Amino acid sequence: MSRLSALAVNDEGFVFDPTTGDSFLANRCGLLILRVLGEGKDDKDAVRALTDEYDVTSEEAERDVADFREQLKAVGIA
Amino acid sequence: MDKLIVGVSGLNAADNPGPGIGVARSLREDAELHVEIVGLAYDAMEPGIYLDWVVDKSYVMPYPLGGGEAYIARLLHIKQTHGLDYVIPNLDAELPLFIQYAKALNDNGIRTFLPSMEQFRVRGKDKLDEVARKAGLRLPRTKVITSPETIAAAVEEIGLPVMVKGIFYKAYRAATMGEVFQRHGELVAEWGYPVILQEVVAGDELNVVGLGDGEGGTLGLVGIKKIMVTALGKIWTGVTIKHDRMLAAAQAFIAEYKWRGPFELECMAKGDDVYLIEINPRFPAWSYFATGVGINLPSRMLRRSLGMPVPAALDYPAGKLFVRYSFELVTDMDLFQKAVTRGEAP
Numbered sequence: 001m002s003r004l005s006a007l008a009v010n011d012e013g014f015v016f017d018p019t020t021g022d023s024f025l026a027n028r029c030g031l032l033i034l035r036v037l038g039e040g041k042d043d044k045d046a047v048r049a050l051t052d053e054y055d056v057t058s059e060e061a062e063r064d065v066a067d068f069r070e071q072l073k074a075v076g077i078a
Numbered sequence: 079m080d081k082l083i084v085g086v087s088g089l090n091a092a093d094n095p096g097p098g099i100g101v102a103r104s105l106r107e108d109a110e111l112h113v114e115i116v117g118l119a120y121d122a123m124e125p126g127i128y129l130d131w132v133v134d135k136s137y138v139m140p141y142p143l144g145g146g147e148a149y150i151a152r153l154l155h156i157k158q159t160h161g162l163d164y165v166i167p168n169l170d171a172e173l174p175l176f177i178q179y180a181k182a183l184n185d186n187g188i189r190t191f192l193p194s195m196e197q198f199r200v201r202g203k204d205k206l207d208e209v210a211r212k213a214g215l216r217l218p219r220t221k222v223i224t225s226p227e228t229i230a231a232a233v234e235e236i237g238l239p240v241m242v243k244g245i246f247y248k249a250y251r252a253a254t255m256g257e258v259f260q261r262h263g264e265l266v267a268e269w270g271y272p273v274i275l276q277e278v279v280a281g282d283e284l285n286v287v288g289l290g291d292g293e294g295g296t297l298g299l300v301g302i303k304k305i306m307v308t309a310l311g312k313i314w315t316g317v318t319i320k321h322d323r324m325l326a327a328a329q330a331f332i333a334e335y336k337w338r339g340p341f342e343l344e345c346m347a348k349g350d351d352v353y354l355i356e357i358n359p360r361f362p363a364w365s366y367f368a369t370g371v372g373i374n375l376p377s378r379m380l381r382r383s384l385g386m387p388v389p390a391a392l393d394y395p396a397g398k399l400f401v402r403y404s405f406e407l408v409t410d411m412d413l414f415q416k417a418v419t420r421g422e423a424p
Contacts, residue, residue: 019320
């Protein structure tokens with residue numbers, strides 16, 4: 001199981017990593033991205049999910065997903 | 079089954095909690111064991127003596143020093159006058175004595191479940207490099223000091239700051255050479271040589287409590303991360319985790335050395351690297367955390383050594399929180415008086 005799919009995520013944005021014991025708070029956009037990536041889908045799917053849910057362009061969504069990926073990397077998850 | 083009288087040491091429950099209360103609580107939670115807990119204390123003020131819902135009767139013991147004859151004689155006295163079927167020693171300084179006398183105690187009807195002396199030595203603070211390698215973990219740069227003349231060169235090699243550790247207890251972070259010498263002197267005065275100098279590794283403190291069956295098999299493992307620690311470095315809050323590399327290392331340790339009894343791995347995770355800091359050859363003070371998430375290791379240990387069925391389940395939930403708290407008890411001076419004058423209470 002990948003680290004992403006192992007994350008425990010609740011509707012209020014609380015994210016727990018059972019491997020390290022670290023916990024984070026994610027906003028609604030972050031939660032949506034985590035849910036998509038946690039299902040084993042890729043960044044393109046996450047971009048599509050954002051554009052389906054919010055009134056943003058693909059370019060904006062791509063930047064947001066890329067930025068979120070960097071944040072996940074910074075905490076050792078992705 | 080008949081009542082089982084189990085002696086448990088490590089009854090301090092103040093700012094530096096011992097493992098005894100958690101071990102005793104765990105045993106009580108297995109109703110099939112029918113345990114009576116006999117506390118083995120070193121001081122009449124050890125809180126466990128007064129927690130009558132955890133400890134049924136307590137004895138003040140002599141320190142396990144020298145040849146240990148006085149300590150063993152006291153155990154035999156307890157056996158003869160009160161009864162004692164099993165002992166779980168929970169303090170590092172007791173273990174060499176118990177291991178040395180395990181057969182003699184068993185011949186007198188007092189059972190234990192302990193590693194061999196060889197196993198005990200192999201996880202010593204001064205011998206961790208081989209264990210770390212076989213467990214797939216890294217080891218901070220470590221130097222074993224047996225005389226003051228070697229300190230300067232060792233610190234030069236490791237660099238400052240450095241951890242200065244006693245062979246049994248205590249570890250200090252030293253930022254200057256003067257501090258290294260000072261702490262070295264204190265540790266030698268209290269515990270003798272060797273003193274361990276170790277590289278400071280920054281990262282997340284991760285720990286595992288485990289139980290080996292003595293044949294290479296695992297009777298249970300629980301991994302945790304310490305979230306909040308006290309000024310003495312003792313866990314105050316924690317969370318269960320499933321860190322694959324750390325849990326695999328614990329299983330490898332059990333399998334490689336056929337470890338018999340409880341142990342704790344203290345690790346430091348820094349990015350993808352996991353460093354082995356220490357192996358404690360007994361239950362840690364937080365071992366009730368494992369019981370709380372369904373892995374009752376003290377109970378499993380007794381069941382295994384008594385030939386009773388041992389739960390096969392090894393899984394536990396990650397994300398469970400451990401919260402230690404202060405609590406007050408108001409009780410009679412009578413217990414303290416008996417502990418002081420008679421060496422036993424109640």
